Amino acid sequence: MENLEKQWFVIHTYSGYENKVKNNLESRVQTMGMEDKIFRVLVPTEEEMEVKNGKRKVVQRKVYPGYVMVEMIMTDDSWYVVRNTPGVTGFVGSSGSGSKPTPLLGDEVQSIMRQMGVGESKAVLHFEVGEAVRLIGGAFADMVGTVEEVHEMNQKLRVLVSMFGRETPMELDYAQVEKLS
16 A cells, blocks of 8 residues: 655665765656656755864765655655665665565654754844843953844854954954844
């Protein structure tokens, strides 16, 4: 019996091959005309701040190495296409070679999507010159300063902080300050 509704399944891949499997599967869907049965292929990732050589950069880290999510309608054909994609070692939640796998529950899918930041907008901060902000964390935590320059592209601010009786400019990331309400 085939279930004709879209559901999310998890496939197991060789570690480090998640993106290759995603690309292989997406091109197989095209060449085998499965666009009506296999919809989205996701490698669950989350953004992480990495510091290398004193420089901070945002990197995508795999949340579940060795696993890829597939949104599909489970039929014999679609099951065959996914199972036989190079790099796929099998479905998670199938209890043997002939049995169809168990789909993820709706709240499991939403939890993973939330973790990835898919389908939700990230908070966008806007600062204005002359606005008062409080420094958070570090040696200058809780000090209050005034925004002198805003660099939205790299999310940095130049803030004047009163120290030792004079205004001292500081270069800060958006994440290092909070607005005074």
